[in-house]
Amino acid sequence: SGELYCSLPNPRNVHFESINMKNVLHWSAPEGTGDGVFYKVKYAVYGVGKWIRKPECRNINRTWCDLSSETSDYEEQYYASVKAFLNGTCSEWMETTRFNPLTDTKIDPPMVSVSSTDRSISIILTAPEKWKSSPEEESISLLQVYPGLQYNVSVLNKRTKKRWFFSISNNTLVVPWLEPGTAYCVSAQIHVTTPILDSGFSK
């Protein structure tokens, strides 16, 4: 393919980092190389296999490349690959393992909004949205992507340090019989039963 003789060490740890299906390819520079290394990136759909170059990540010197648009169909699986160039020589193409956006993404905690009366707290939870390429694009809640999505909610009495845990499938929860004039801390986590995915707890 007219490429140079490739004696440069390979890029290392080529992998996807994904949050809410914003899928970014990351890698480490080849061992022992300082500045001046440039990279090319390509990706392939599993089952199709044809490599497709990513023009926006051609001859870049950073060590990441956002492939969210190219991997947005979460019914497909993908590979990506990186090649390094330095002073007229190059490395081999280094590939990721097979990337499945549905199971290999991380999920942000839900948004938590709380209102209260003197003896109860009402909690409304909102699941994060799937990454989208532009604000005009239709929003897809991760609730639509993961039918088995549930919420784990923790309510802490800050004075007695007593904590309650609730696991709910719908997005609202009312906690009654609380002590008037007492501070409570509410935190929530997303739990997907299958594939097994857990977000962190909200602040």
Add this chain to the structure above:
Amino acid sequence: LSTAEIRAGFTAIKAKIQSRDPIRSLSILNHPQSLHKVKSSDRCCITHQLFTFYVDKVFKHCRTEDSFVNRKISSIANSFLSARRKLGQCREQNNCVCGEESTEKFKQILANYEGLNVTSAAMKSLGELDILLDWMEKSR
């Protein structure tokens, strides 16, 4: 039909299994058409056919030199066996009609499988379990 157990077993060996499948350009389950395109009315039938496919054709050809992987494969196979039994009951009660589309789709899957040597085909099929599980869970 709880897929959580199968999913957990597969997740534990996914990287090791998929790394044994170097062929990126062919998918057994998703080629040329995605499993997600199967009509809902045909879903029960193709699920039963696929469970039979994995039990009869795939698992027996997936032995590896890694005992941990082998144990996980046999536990997945046992889950498939009991799931197929349940689906068989559906078929007997005639709730699992096989339409033209699922018959065609299953023919394509067998053709993809037979297009490779048996060990490669079995390992590739095993590596695609998440495609099957994603489809089953999404279409629930």
